[in-house]
Amino acid sequence: GNSVTQMEGPVTLSEEAFLTINCTYTATGYPSLFWYVQYPGEGLQLLLKATKADDKGSNKGFEATYRKETTSFHLEKGSVQVSDSAVYFCALSSNQGGKLIFGQGTELSVKP
Amino acid sequence: DTEVTQTPKHLVMGMTNKKSLKCEQHMGHRAMYWYKQKAKKPPELMFVYSYEKLSINESVPSRFSPECPNSSLLNLHLHALQPEDSALYLCASSRDAAGANTEAFFGQGTRLTVV
Numbered sequence A: 001g002n003s004v005t006q007m008e009g010p011v012t013l014s015e016e017a018f019l020t021i022n023c024t025y026t027a028t029g030y031p032s033l034f035w036y037v038q039y040p041g042e043g044l045q046l047l048l049k050a051t052k053a054d055d056k057g058s059n060k061g062f063e064a065t066y067r068k069e070t071t072s073f074h075l076e077k078g079s080v081q082v083s084d085s086a087v088y089f090c091a092l093s094s095n096q097g098g099k100l101i102f103g104q105g106t107e108l109s110v111k112p
Numbered sequence B: 001d002t003e004v005t006q007t008p009k010h011l012v013m014g015m016t017n018k019k020s021l022k023c024e025q026h027m028g029h030r031a032m033y034w035y036k037q038k039a040k041k042p043p044e045l046m047f048v049y050s051y052e053k054l055s056i057n058e059s060v061p062s063r064f065s066p067e068c069p070n071s072s073l074l075n076l077h078l079h080a081l082q083p084e085d086s087a088l089y090l091c092a093s094s095r096d097a098a099g100a101n102t103e104a105f106f107g108q109g110t111r112l113t114v115v
Helices: none
Strands: A003-006 A011-014 A019-021 A023-026 A033-038 A044-050 A056-059 A062-065 A075-077 A086-093 A100-102 A106-111 B004-007 B010-013 B018-025 B031-037 B044-050 B053-057 B064-070 B073-079 B087-094 B110-114
Touching: A003 A086, A003 A100, A011 A019, A019 A106, A023 A033, A023 A086, A033 A062, A044 A062, B004 B087, B010 B018, B018 B031, B018 B087, B031 B064, B031 B073, B044 B064, B044 B073, B053 B064, B073 B087
Parallel strands: A011 A106, B010 B110
Antiparallel strands: A003 A023, A019 A075, A033 A044, A033 A086, A044 A056, A056 A062, A062 A075, A086 A100, A086 A106, B004 B018, B018 B073, B031 B044, B031 B087, B044 B053, B064 B073, B087 B110
């Protein structure tokens, strides 16, 4: 079946450090892949997406590339800010009526 | 407008109460979803409505009753809940529920506490 595996958190970084959050997936067919971000006390916001192999999604300095050969969609940012502190969820769209399959989430804490 | 609006933001209810959560979107999306999220966990799908018809029920207890009055509105009726049902309830919508390209937009959620 479909599944998403993310690196466990929490991840603690200093401001301006480089961020990588690993995400790998198992899926049949060709799913779309997403990164969602959840700030404390809020709902989920779509951060970026990729719909086919080798696509790169990017937004607000974050990037992720859809790698079919390694079944990965790692999230990266060159220089994190305190305001990036949040929980990040990797997700794929299954072929099951719109259902999103989420990873466990990675909590990021950025210190000044 | 890429907004999904949920009301109320917070709700405290007793185990014998009946309450409803509401969700609205004006993006012309034809699929709407209810998810339940416990603290520090990913959202868990509860229900999917596609073109105003219930298409997925993830074996949710009958004390949760969804309703889709029209293509813009989604309700979740609550009755005789248990304390373990306390969670963040998230509504989402997407262009449709068919195929793999279903980008979902989420509301801010309703924080439900059952006492």
